[in-house]
Amino acid sequence: MGTANAARQAMAGLGGLGGLVHLRGPDPGDLRxxxxxxxxxxxxxxxxxxxxxxxxxxARAARSGSGVWSADCVGTRxxxxxxxxxxxxxxxxxxxTSGARC
Incomplete structure (x- = not known):
């Protein structure tokens, strides 16, 4: 499954407004x-x-290796x-990541 398809599936699965995929970059700790x-x-x-x-x-999910839920959605709808x-x-x-409606 491609990254764009993964973002769409995450969004659809949560009834979300948008989906994002971040991957590690070339620099240590970098997520792009x-x-x-x-x-x-x-x-x-x-x-x-x-x-x-x-x-x-x-960043928290990539760092911890666990799922993260946040009600603080700075920069999203x-x-x-x-x-x-x-x-x-x-x-x-x-x-x-998917932005979801509560």
Whole structure:
């Protein structure tokens, strides 16, 4: 499944407003927005590049290796944000996120 399809599936599964896929970048701790579904550039600009140490749900999911729910949806039109880690063989390789309606 491609990253854009994963974002669409996450959005559909939660009845969400948008889906995001972040993957690890070349620099340590770097997470880069790899795919978007349902959100325009004005809603995703703040999510384009995150550091794993950030408090944004995708960063927390990638860092902890666990799912994260946040009712604080800065920069989105959602009433909640759910993020799950994308697991690699040794550690999370990124995060799949959907903005959901509560």
């Amino acid at each position: 927005l790899a795919a978007v579904s349902g959100l325009g550039p004005s809603h995703t600009a703040a999510w384009a590049r995150l550091h794993e140490g950030a408090e944004a749900p995708p 959602a009433s909640g944000t759910a993020s799950v880690p994308l697991l690699g063989p040794d550690a999370p390789i990124g995060a799949l």
